Amino acid sequence: MRYEGTIYRPPSEANSLLIQATIGCPHNKCTFCAMYKNTKFRIRPVEEIKEDLLAARHYYGDIVESIFFPDGNTIIMKTDQLVEIFSYAHELFPRLKRITVYGSARFVDKKSEQDLLRLKEAGLTRVHTGMESGDDTVLANICKGTSSEQIIRAGLKLKAAGIEVSEYYLVGIGGKELSTSHAVNSARTLxxxxxxxxxLRTYVPVPFTPLYEDYKKGIFxxxxPHEALKEVRLLISHLECEGSIVLSDHVSNYWNIQGKLPQDKEKMLHQIDEALKIDEKYFRPPHISRL
Known part of the structure; x- marks a missing residue:
């Protein structure tokens, strides 16, 4: 198995086999992100990917049950290519239950409904997609390259195909000025x-990014900590999703908030209210991801 650059994966993929299918991110313009800034995007040849899958089979045997294919936006690969590697993975690993990728709304939306159905049939289980915000002003400010309308369209396409959608909300990415509209419009979009x-992920400035420079200059x-928790409270109070699971499974967050909508909404709001009773001095500083 061969890897190029730093490999990123969601925390929920900690037990997944990682097989790199793409290098970097095809968008790579988000002002808050430094993950792939020095990496030129490219798609690995299908034969190389299959060679790595075979190497994993020789190393691990047939026990693999979950595979995540990095890097950013692997969903951009041609549908035929994805079907080929997903099908081959199932041939090698008969116990395989999950195949997951990163895919932002912009690139998911490029797939037809038939494309997504083919991917589902080939074994694609879940797409991790970083919407960050459902507010169009915030999305434009951070150069996300998508809109709330496209986020909704992509989400509906994935749901129609039977592919799970794991959306990421970036707490505080609207700054103080847009915190309310960021939360309310994100809830509307979801x-x-x-x-x-x-x-949930809480924004922490990353050096060598445009938004970090704005933070240092006092522009952003x-x-x-309390303002971030109040933003999360506002988001959850406006969520009317059916069956969505809310998770704060990341070190950047100030409080562990989780539950299933709609039945756990009041419980989650109570959790936040309890957190707001704690003096802010006991939370990490906003510019540091952990104490």
Whole structure:
């Protein structure tokens, strides 16, 4: 198995076999992200990917049950290519239950409904997609390259194909000025397609990114711990999703909030209210991801 550059995966893929299918990110313009800034995007040849899958089979045997194919936006690969590697993975690993990839709304939306059905039939289980925000002003400010309308359209396409949607909401990415509209409009966007998972991440400035420079200059104002928690409370209070699981499964977050909608909404709001009773001095500083 061969890897190029730093390999990123969602925390929920900690037990998955990682087989790199793409290098870098085809968009690579988000102002808050430094993950692939020095990497030129390319798609690995299908034969190389299959060679790595075979190497994993020789190393692990047939026990693999979950595979995640990095890097960013692997969903951009041609549908025929994805079907070939997914099908080959199932040939090698008879116990395989999950195949997952990263895919932002912009690139998911390029797939037809028939394409996504083919991917589902080939074994694609879940797409991890970082919407970050459902507010169009925030999306434009961070150069996300998509819109709330496209996020909804992509989410509905995946749901129609029977592919799980794991959406990521970036707490505080609207700054102080847009915190309310960021939360409310993100809830509106998520309500339109009820993703299986809504995963919370709290924005922490990353050096050598445009948004970090704005933060250092005082142009972008970070939320305090209580302000971030109030934003999450506002988001959850406006969520009307059916069956979505809310998770704060990341070290950047100030509090462990989780539950299933709609039945656990009040419980989650109570969890946040309890957190807000704690003096802010006991939380990490907003510009540091952990104490």
């Amino acid at each position: 309500n339109a397609f009820s993703p299986e998972f809504i995963r 104002k970070l939320l305090s």
